[in-house]
Amino acid sequence: MRLVTTFIMGLYASLLHAYPAPYYEQFGDEMADVFAQRLSEETRPTKCFAITLREFSDLGVNIMREQWAHYQELKQTNPKAAQIMATKFIFRTFSIVYAAFFLWMSIKLWENGSYWNGLVTLVFETILLVGVLIGWRWQGIGAIVTLTSAVTLTVITMMALNVMVENIIISLLLSLVWTLPGFCFGLMLLMLNRNIRKSKRLA
Amino acid sequence: MTLAEYLPLREATFFIMVCLADDPKHGYAILKEVETLSDGRIVLSTGTLYGAIKRLLAQGWIERMDTDDTDGRDKKSYCLTDLGRRVLQAESNRLAHIATLGQRVLSRSQS
Numbered sequence: 001m002r003l004v005t006t007f008i009m010g011l012y013a014s015l016l017h018a019y020p021a022p023y024y025e026q027f028g029d030e031m032a033d034v035f036a037q038r039l040s041e042e043t044r045p046t047k048c049f050a051i052t053l054r055e056f057s058d059l060g061v062n063i064m065r066e067q068w069a070h071y072q073e074l075k076q077t078n079p080k081a082a083q084i085m086a087t088k089f090i091f092r093t094f095s096i097v098y099a100a101f102f103l104w105m106s107i108k109l110w111e112n113g114s115y116w117n118g119l120v121t122l123v124f125e126t127i128l129l130v131g132v133l134i135g136w137r138w139q140g141i142g143a144i145v146t147l148t149s150a151v152t153l154t155v156i157t158m159m160a161l162n163v164m165v166e167n168i169i170i171s172l173l174l175s176l177v178w179t180l181p182g183f184c185f186g187l188m189l190l191m192l193n194r195n196i197r198k199s200k201r202l203a
Numbered sequence: 204m205t206l207a208e209y210l211p212l213r214e215a216t217f218f219i220m221v222c223l224a225d226d227p228k229h230g231y232a233i234l235k236e237v238e239t240l241s242d243g244r245i246v247l248s249t250g251t252l253y254g255a256i257k258r259l260l261a262q263g264w265i266e267r268m269d270t271d272d273t274d275g276r277d278k279k280s281y282c283l284t285d286l287g288r289r290v291l292q293a294e295s296n297r298l299a300h301i302a303t304l305g306q307r308v309l310s311r312s313q314s
Contacts, residue, residue, distance in 0.1 A: 023257065026257070027253045027256070027257065030229075030230050030253070030279055031230070031249050031250070031253050033230070033231070034230040034231045034234065034249045034252070035249045037231045038231065038234070038249070054246075054248055055248050055249060055250070058248035058249075058250045058251055059248070059249075059250045061250075062248075062250035062251060062253075062254050063250075065254065066254065066257075
Protein backbone atom coordinates (compact mmCIF):
# COMPACT_ATOMS: atom_id res chain seq x y z
CA MET A 1 0.00 0.00 0.00
CA ARG A 2 2.80 2.38 1.02
CA LEU A 3 4.66 1.62 -2.20
CA VAL A 4 1.54 2.28 -4.27
CA THR A 5 0.84 5.62 -2.57
CA THR A 6 4.48 6.65 -3.04
CA PHE A 7 4.18 5.80 -6.72
CA ILE A 8 0.91 7.74 -7.05
CA MET A 9 2.44 10.77 -5.30
CA GLY A 10 5.43 10.64 -7.67
CA LEU A 11 3.16 10.32 -10.68
CA TYR A 12 1.05 13.26 -9.52
CA ALA A 13 4.14 15.40 -8.91
CA SER A 14 5.40 14.55 -12.42
CA LEU A 15 2.07 15.36 -14.05
CA LEU A 16 2.13 18.80 -12.44
CA HIS A 17 4.87 19.67 -14.98
CA ALA A 18 2.10 19.76 -17.60
CA TYR A 19 0.87 23.05 -16.09
CA PRO A 20 2.22 26.23 -17.69
CA ALA A 21 5.77 26.91 -16.43
CA PRO A 22 4.94 30.10 -14.44
CA TYR A 23 2.02 28.34 -12.75
CA TYR A 24 4.19 25.33 -11.92
CA GLU A 25 6.93 27.53 -10.47
CA GLN A 26 4.42 29.31 -8.26
CA PHE A 27 2.28 26.40 -7.05
CA GLY A 28 3.85 23.10 -8.20
CA ASP A 29 5.65 22.17 -4.97
CA GLU A 30 2.76 23.25 -2.79
CA MET A 31 0.28 21.21 -4.83
CA ALA A 32 2.46 18.11 -4.62
CA ASP A 33 2.73 18.62 -0.83
CA VAL A 34 -1.01 19.05 -0.36
CA PHE A 35 -1.78 15.97 -2.46
CA ALA A 36 0.79 13.89 -0.56
CA GLN A 37 -0.61 15.06 2.77
CA ARG A 38 -4.14 14.23 1.69
CA LEU A 39 -3.18 10.76 0.51
CA SER A 40 -0.97 9.86 3.47
CA GLU A 41 -3.71 10.89 5.90
CA GLU A 42 -6.07 8.28 4.45
CA THR A 43 -5.64 4.67 5.58
CA ARG A 44 -8.53 2.98 3.76
CA PRO A 45 -7.52 1.78 0.27
CA THR A 46 -10.99 2.48 -1.23
CA LYS A 47 -10.92 6.07 0.01
CA CYS A 48 -7.37 6.46 -1.30
CA PHE A 49 -8.51 5.19 -4.68
CA ALA A 50 -11.47 7.60 -4.70
CA ILE A 51 -9.22 10.57 -3.83
CA THR A 52 -6.69 9.58 -6.51
CA LEU A 53 -9.40 9.18 -9.15
CA ARG A 54 -10.95 12.56 -8.39
CA GLU A 55 -7.61 14.36 -8.15
CA PHE A 56 -6.33 12.95 -11.44
CA SER A 57 -9.53 13.61 -13.38
CA ASP A 58 -9.69 17.16 -12.02
CA LEU A 59 -6.01 17.63 -12.79
CA GLY A 60 -6.62 17.01 -16.51
CA VAL A 61 -9.39 19.62 -16.67
CA ASN A 62 -7.42 22.15 -14.61
CA ILE A 63 -4.28 21.74 -16.72
CA MET A 64 -6.28 22.40 -19.90
CA ARG A 65 -7.90 25.45 -18.32
CA GLU A 66 -4.62 26.91 -17.07
CA GLN A 67 -2.86 26.23 -20.38
CA TRP A 68 -5.67 28.02 -22.24
CA ALA A 69 -5.53 30.98 -19.83
CA HIS A 70 -1.74 31.13 -20.23
CA TYR A 71 -2.07 31.02 -24.04
CA GLN A 72 -4.59 33.89 -24.03
CA GLU A 73 -2.28 35.91 -21.79
CA LEU A 74 0.73 35.25 -24.04
CA LYS A 75 -1.23 36.18 -27.16
CA GLN A 76 -1.63 39.66 -25.72
CA THR A 77 1.89 40.11 -24.39
CA ASN A 78 4.17 37.96 -26.59
CA PRO A 79 2.60 36.58 -29.81
CA LYS A 80 5.79 34.69 -30.80
CA ALA A 81 5.77 32.77 -27.50
CA ALA A 82 2.05 32.08 -27.98
CA GLN A 83 2.81 30.61 -31.41
CA ILE A 84 5.49 28.32 -29.91
CA MET A 85 3.07 27.27 -27.21
CA ALA A 86 0.44 26.32 -29.80
CA THR A 87 3.06 24.27 -31.72
CA LYS A 88 4.05 22.53 -28.50
CA PHE A 89 0.41 21.70 -27.80
CA ILE A 90 -0.05 20.16 -31.26
CA PHE A 91 3.18 18.20 -30.81
CA ARG A 92 2.11 16.93 -27.40
CA THR A 93 -1.32 15.83 -28.61
CA PHE A 94 0.15 13.96 -31.56
CA SER A 95 2.86 12.43 -29.39
CA ILE A 96 0.23 10.86 -27.11
CA VAL A 97 -1.61 9.34 -30.09
CA TYR A 98 1.70 8.22 -31.62
CA ALA A 99 2.96 6.72 -28.35
CA ALA A 100 -0.25 4.76 -27.80
CA PHE A 101 -0.50 3.51 -31.40
CA PHE A 102 3.13 2.42 -31.83
CA LEU A 103 3.38 0.77 -28.44
CA TRP A 104 0.27 -1.23 -29.28
CA MET A 105 1.69 -2.15 -32.70
CA SER A 106 5.03 -3.21 -31.20
CA ILE A 107 3.35 -5.44 -28.63
CA LYS A 108 1.18 -7.01 -31.34
CA LEU A 109 4.27 -7.68 -33.49
CA TRP A 110 6.10 -9.14 -30.54
CA GLU A 111 3.20 -11.48 -29.79
CA ASN A 112 2.88 -12.68 -33.37
CA GLY A 113 6.46 -12.63 -34.68
CA SER A 114 9.92 -13.83 -33.64
CA TYR A 115 10.59 -13.42 -29.91
CA TRP A 116 14.07 -11.83 -30.04
CA ASN A 117 13.48 -9.61 -33.09
CA GLY A 118 10.21 -8.48 -31.56
CA LEU A 119 11.84 -7.82 -28.22
CA VAL A 120 14.66 -5.73 -29.72
CA THR A 121 12.11 -3.73 -31.75
CA LEU A 122 9.97 -3.23 -28.66
CA VAL A 123 12.95 -2.03 -26.62
CA PHE A 124 14.02 0.55 -29.22
CA GLU A 125 10.41 1.55 -29.88
CA THR A 126 10.05 2.17 -26.15
CA ILE A 127 13.28 4.26 -26.11
CA LEU A 128 11.88 6.25 -29.05
CA LEU A 129 8.63 6.85 -27.19
CA VAL A 130 10.53 7.88 -24.07
CA GLY A 131 12.42 10.35 -26.28
CA VAL A 132 9.14 11.77 -27.56
CA LEU A 133 7.86 12.12 -24.00
CA ILE A 134 11.13 13.73 -22.81
CA GLY A 135 10.59 16.19 -25.65
CA TRP A 136 7.48 17.43 -23.84
CA ARG A 137 9.76 19.32 -21.51
CA TRP A 138 13.33 19.19 -22.81
CA GLN A 139 13.13 19.46 -26.58
CA GLY A 140 16.88 19.16 -27.29
CA ILE A 141 17.46 15.92 -25.33
CA GLY A 142 14.12 14.55 -26.60
CA ALA A 143 15.21 15.17 -30.20
CA ILE A 144 18.56 13.35 -29.71
CA VAL A 145 16.93 10.30 -28.05
CA THR A 146 14.11 10.15 -30.63
CA LEU A 147 16.39 10.50 -33.67
CA THR A 148 18.99 8.03 -32.35
CA SER A 149 16.40 5.36 -31.62
CA ALA A 150 14.65 6.05 -34.95
CA VAL A 151 17.94 5.45 -36.80
CA THR A 152 18.62 2.26 -34.78
CA LEU A 153 15.08 1.01 -35.38
CA THR A 154 15.41 1.69 -39.12
CA VAL A 155 18.64 -0.31 -39.31
CA ILE A 156 17.20 -3.23 -37.28
CA THR A 157 13.96 -3.33 -39.31
CA MET A 158 15.91 -3.00 -42.59
CA MET A 159 18.16 -5.94 -41.71
CA ALA A 160 15.18 -8.09 -40.68
CA LEU A 161 13.30 -7.22 -43.89
CA ASN A 162 16.37 -7.77 -46.06
CA VAL A 163 16.38 -11.44 -45.10
CA MET A 164 12.89 -11.81 -46.62
CA VAL A 165 12.99 -9.28 -49.50
CA GLU A 166 16.71 -9.62 -50.37
CA ASN A 167 16.82 -6.04 -51.69
CA ILE A 168 18.46 -3.44 -49.48
CA ILE A 169 16.75 -0.40 -51.07
CA ILE A 170 13.24 -1.88 -50.77
CA SER A 171 14.04 -3.02 -47.22
CA LEU A 172 15.18 0.50 -46.34
CA LEU A 173 12.06 2.10 -47.83
CA LEU A 174 9.76 -0.37 -46.06
CA SER A 175 11.51 0.14 -42.74
CA LEU A 176 11.26 3.93 -43.19
CA VAL A 177 7.48 3.60 -43.46
CA TRP A 178 7.60 2.14 -39.97
CA THR A 179 10.01 4.66 -38.45
CA LEU A 180 9.08 7.83 -40.37
CA PRO A 181 6.87 9.23 -37.59
CA GLY A 182 9.87 8.87 -35.23
CA PHE A 183 12.07 10.94 -37.58
CA CYS A 184 9.28 13.50 -37.99
CA PHE A 185 8.92 13.87 -34.23
CA GLY A 186 12.69 14.13 -33.79
CA LEU A 187 12.96 16.85 -36.45
CA MET A 188 9.92 18.65 -35.06
CA LEU A 189 11.56 18.66 -31.63
CA LEU A 190 14.80 20.03 -33.11
CA MET A 191 12.91 22.86 -34.83
CA LEU A 192 10.93 23.58 -31.68
CA ASN A 193 14.14 23.65 -29.66
CA ARG A 194 15.72 26.10 -32.13
CA ASN A 195 12.66 28.38 -32.10
CA ILE A 196 12.51 28.38 -28.31
CA ARG A 197 16.18 29.33 -28.09
CA LYS A 198 15.65 32.07 -30.66
CA SER A 199 12.63 33.41 -28.80
CA LYS A 200 14.57 33.36 -25.49
CA ARG A 201 17.45 35.26 -27.12
CA LEU A 202 15.03 37.87 -28.46
CA ALA A 203 13.34 38.16 -25.07
CA MET B 204 -14.87 48.79 -10.41
CA THR B 205 -17.46 48.72 -7.62
CA LEU B 206 -17.70 45.81 -5.20
CA ALA B 207 -21.12 44.84 -6.56
CA GLU B 208 -19.54 44.08 -9.94
CA TYR B 209 -17.48 41.27 -8.41
CA LEU B 210 -20.61 39.56 -7.10
CA PRO B 211 -21.99 36.93 -6.92
CA LEU B 212 -19.04 34.78 -5.91
CA ARG B 213 -18.82 31.10 -6.70
CA GLU B 214 -19.67 28.94 -3.72
CA ALA B 215 -16.17 27.43 -3.56
CA THR B 216 -14.57 30.90 -3.76
CA PHE B 217 -16.86 32.15 -1.00
CA PHE B 218 -15.90 29.27 1.31
CA ILE B 219 -12.18 29.69 0.60
CA MET B 220 -12.42 33.37 1.48
CA VAL B 221 -14.47 32.64 4.61
CA CYS B 222 -11.86 30.24 5.96
CA LEU B 223 -9.11 32.80 5.36
CA ALA B 224 -11.02 35.54 7.20
CA ASP B 225 -9.74 34.58 10.69
CA ASP B 226 -6.07 33.82 10.16
CA PRO B 227 -3.63 32.84 7.39
CA LYS B 228 -3.81 29.21 6.26
CA HIS B 229 -1.84 26.97 3.95
CA GLY B 230 -3.33 24.86 1.14
CA TYR B 231 -4.10 21.69 3.05
CA ALA B 232 -5.71 23.57 5.95
CA ILE B 233 -7.93 25.45 3.47
CA LEU B 234 -9.09 22.18 1.87
CA LYS B 235 -9.98 20.70 5.25
CA GLU B 236 -11.74 23.78 6.54
CA VAL B 237 -13.80 24.27 3.38
CA GLU B 238 -14.95 20.67 3.75
CA THR B 239 -15.88 21.22 7.41
CA LEU B 240 -17.59 24.58 6.88
CA SER B 241 -19.72 23.20 4.06
CA ASP B 242 -20.61 20.02 6.03
CA GLY B 243 -18.73 17.90 3.52
CA ARG B 244 -20.75 19.25 0.60
CA ILE B 245 -17.78 20.97 -1.06
CA VAL B 246 -14.74 18.76 -1.45
CA LEU B 247 -12.15 20.68 -3.44
CA SER B 248 -9.47 18.90 -5.40
CA THR B 249 -5.93 20.25 -5.10
CA GLY B 250 -6.01 21.49 -8.70
CA THR B 251 -9.31 23.33 -8.24
CA LEU B 252 -8.11 24.91 -4.98
CA TYR B 253 -4.91 26.28 -6.52
CA GLY B 254 -6.78 27.46 -9.62
CA ALA B 255 -9.03 29.48 -7.31
CA ILE B 256 -6.04 30.71 -5.26
CA LYS B 257 -4.33 31.89 -8.45
CA ARG B 258 -7.38 33.92 -9.47
CA LEU B 259 -7.85 35.36 -5.97
CA LEU B 260 -4.18 36.41 -5.89
CA ALA B 261 -4.51 38.04 -9.32
CA GLN B 262 -7.58 39.97 -8.19
CA GLY B 263 -5.76 41.10 -5.06
CA TRP B 264 -8.34 39.55 -2.71
CA ILE B 265 -5.80 37.35 -0.92
CA GLU B 266 -2.06 37.55 -0.45
CA ARG B 267 0.71 35.04 -0.02
CA MET B 268 3.01 34.93 2.97
CA ASP B 269 5.83 32.70 4.18
CA THR B 270 5.31 30.88 7.46
CA ASP B 271 7.43 28.33 9.27
CA ASP B 272 5.91 24.89 9.63
CA THR B 273 6.29 22.82 12.85
CA ASP B 274 8.98 20.74 11.11
CA GLY B 275 10.92 23.89 10.22
CA ARG B 276 10.01 23.89 6.49
CA ASP B 277 8.99 27.06 4.71
CA LYS B 278 5.30 26.93 3.93
CA LYS B 279 3.24 29.35 1.94
CA SER B 280 0.14 30.63 3.66
CA TYR B 281 -2.64 32.80 2.33
CA CYS B 282 -4.63 35.55 4.02
CA LEU B 283 -7.39 37.97 3.04
CA THR B 284 -6.46 41.47 1.97
CA ASP B 285 -8.56 44.52 2.85
CA LEU B 286 -10.15 44.42 -0.59
CA GLY B 287 -10.87 40.70 -0.16
CA ARG B 288 -12.48 41.36 3.21
CA ARG B 289 -14.70 44.03 1.72
CA VAL B 290 -15.74 41.72 -1.14
CA LEU B 291 -16.50 38.94 1.35
CA GLN B 292 -18.53 41.35 3.45
CA ALA B 293 -20.49 42.49 0.40
CA GLU B 294 -21.22 38.90 -0.63
CA SER B 295 -22.29 37.97 2.89
CA ASN B 296 -24.65 40.95 2.94
CA ARG B 297 -26.05 39.94 -0.42
CA LEU B 298 -26.66 36.37 0.73
CA ALA B 299 -28.19 37.55 4.01
CA HIS B 300 -30.50 39.85 2.06
CA ILE B 301 -31.61 36.98 -0.19
CA ALA B 302 -32.17 34.68 2.80
CA THR B 303 -34.22 37.33 4.62
CA LEU B 304 -36.28 37.95 1.52
CA GLY B 305 -36.95 34.22 1.08
CA GLN B 306 -37.94 33.79 4.72
CA ARG B 307 -40.24 36.81 4.59
CA VAL B 308 -42.06 35.54 1.48
CA LEU B 309 -42.37 32.02 2.90
CA SER B 310 -43.76 33.16 6.24
CA ARG B 311 -46.22 35.46 4.44
CA SER B 312 -47.47 32.63 2.22
CA GLN B 313 -47.86 30.29 5.22
CA SER B 314 -49.92 32.74 7.29
